Amino acid sequence: MSTSPTKPTVPLVATLFAGSLACLACGQGVPEDSAVTTLDVTGRVVFLPALGVTKVQAVEETVTFRECWPCRDRDDVAHAALVALPGVAARYGHGNAKHRLRLALDGLAALGHRPPDKLDAAEVSALMRHLTIPGGSARWAARFAPVMAADADPATSALHPWSHLTTEQRAALREGYGALLADRVARVSPPPRLAPPEGDPQACAMCGVGSVEVSAAEVHCHGGTVRAREHVWRPVRFNAHVLGGPRTPSAQQGNLCPVCSDETTKAGAVGAEAMEGSYLRALRSEGRTDEVASIRQGAVPRLIGWAGHDLSETSAGRPPVPPNEKPWEHILVRRRVATPCNSPSST
Numbered sequence: 001m002s003t004s005p006t007k008p009t010v011p012l013v014a015t016l017f018a019g020s021l022a023c024l025a026c027g028q029g030v031p032e033d034s035a036v037t038t039l040d041v042t043g044r045v046v047f048l049p050a051l052g053v054t055k056v057q058a059v060e061e062t063v064t065f066r067e068c069w070p071c072r073d074r075d076d077v078a079h080a081a082l083v084a085l086p087g088v089a090a091r092y093g094h095g096n097a098k099h100r101l102r103l104a105l106d107g108l109a110a111l112g113h114r115p116p117d118k119l120d121a122a123e124v125s126a127l128m129r130h131l132t133i134p135g136g137s138a139r140w141a142a143r144f145a146p147v148m149a150a151d152a153d154p155a156t157s158a159l160h161p162w163s164h165l166t167t168e169q170r171a172a173l174r175e176g177y178g179a180l181l182a183d184r185v186a187r188v189s190p191p192p193r194l195a196p197p198e199g200d201p202q203a204c205a206m207c208g209v210g211s212v213e214v215s216a217a218e219v220h221c222h223g224g225t226v227r228a229r230e231h232v233w234r235p236v237r238f239n240a241h242v243l244g245g246p247r248t249p250s251a252q253q254g255n256l257c258p259v260c261s262d263e264t265t266k267a268g269a270v271g272a273e274a275m276e277g278s279y280l281r282a283l284r285s286e287g288r289t290d291e292v293a294s295i296r297q298g299a300v301p302r303l304i305g306w307a308g309h310d311l312s313e314t315s316a317g318r319p320p321v322p323p324n325e326k327p328w329e330h331i332l333v334r335r336r337v338a339t340p341c342n343s344p345s346s347t
């Protein structure tokens with residue numbers, strides 16, 4: 001209780017020494033041996049004591065900066081990275097991409113981190129996603145252009161690199177850096193498999209597969225496993241008889257895996273046509289082209305969706321069919337068991 005955790009930070013600034021200008025990124029004073037950058041100022045924040053409020057007054061001014069060599073180096077790093085990544089450069093335009101990456105690298109520098117050794121496409125997009133905005137807002141020049149802060153004075157520089165950062169700017173940078181680290185971890189983690197949402201039947205209502213593989217990065221993008229499960233699995237309501245099971249008095253709730261969801265969209269409804277499309281895809285993915293050809297010629301097996309099968313087994317007093325590891329395993333097992341010559345009790 002003796003100290004205030006929200007005590008504001010006063011930017012640490014100093015008067016510029018003769019002939020120098022502030023570095024547009026880190027804010028330290030730079031002598032006259034480097035190029036000058038001029039930015040337009042279109043507004044100035046002024047305090048109106050009579051009203052006790054601040055407002056932005058329109059102005060037409062310019063303010064000049066230089067750039068110290070450590071900050072200039074980050075420009076070269078951004079340029080080289082994008083030359084090596086023509087796809088990223090083409091997506092944003094080289095100049096725009098370089099500017100965005102440079103701001104993100106400035107954000108890292110403000111936190112005391114060097115540019116990453118490996119700047120591949122995934123790392124560059126993660127940097128742009130998480131640190132371009134807080135990095136750009138943290139630069140010394142952001143205090144002056146396009147709107148000059150009430151306490152910004154062009155005759156000053158930062159006392160030492162990045163000493164002008166406020167508590168809020170540091171917090172925004174740390175938050176962006178935390179998201180960048182989480183992104184890196186997600187990229188190297190093994191791809192998780194996601195079961196249907198908690199509380200629902202734990203397999204695809206049609207093919208019966210119990211989990212779907214997604215990238216760790218995708219889980220991260222959805223904000224965690226719970227949301228990712230809801231995104232990957234498509235909720236559906238159906239009567240078991242459309243899946244080859246018995247007709248029931250009311251519809252039941254289930255989920256479809258992405259493949260069965262896709263086939264259901266193509267067929268227009270949960271049912272035999274969608275199940276056949278999903279079954280054919282499962283056969284093709286296992287290279288079982290002979291069975292695909294025979295189905296094409298009309299030898300369509302009687303398909304029972306996992307939820308239809310499950311329900312009929314349960315109604316007969318037997319335990320529910322467990323989720324499949326591979327799509328349509330419950331059909332394959334049933335067909336194998338039903339083969340008469342394999343059954344010693346059939347004679």
Ligand SMILES: [Zn+2]
Pocket residue numbers: 023024025026027028067068069070071072161
């Ligand atoms: Zn600098």
Ligand SMILES: [Zn+2]
Pocket residue numbers: 204205206207208209256257258259260261278327
């Ligand atoms: Zn499925």
